[in-house]
Amino acid sequence: MFEKVLEESHSWDFLPLLSNNKEKIAIGHCKLCSGIVIDKGKFYGCDQYLITNCSLSIPKKIAGRDISSVQIKKILETGTSSLIRGFKKSQKNDTFDAFLTWDNIEEKVKFSFEGYDRKLNSKK
Template identity: 40%
Template sequence: MGICPICKTGRIVDKGKFYGCTNYKATDPCTFSLPKKWSEKSLGKTAIKDLITKGETSKLKGFKSKKTGKKFDAKLTIKEGKLSFDFG
């Protein structure tokens, strides 16, 4: 998928239920990973590549709130190694 945005040396690969860094078993392990599904929305390869290379996606449709059950649209970003929503 691309170079890990956190350690900059490992590669992000498909691990089955998620995408993860190949340096997870390195001397200085990298634990960065991205889910294939987030708030009941499947994340496509384009979204994962955008997160890895740009640090954010374009606005994605079809997320579902855990609290209200309502659907909503948002960008995804990586901040401090964590996936989060950007409603801006």
């Protein structure tokens, strides 16, 4: 029996078990090319970066707030996120609420207050 196990051991492949490669989950279609946006650790980026030098990159943390893959998916599909509360103002202990939108001209995510009444702290 031991001889059979020893013989079979030459064909065992443990590499997939040792690999740190996480399965890449598609979040949405890239706004800049035909690629797929995936979670790259500290940011969301295009899977075609190495092939086409696609520059799409969206940080997972913006103004002190974690940005979920659900919000990124919504931005990629519709151009805007849901209202996100609690962004931190720089140099202050104050926060603000905003939408994140895709700017086609600057090719990046930006804050938007359109449709949001900050004085009433509610959506118009």
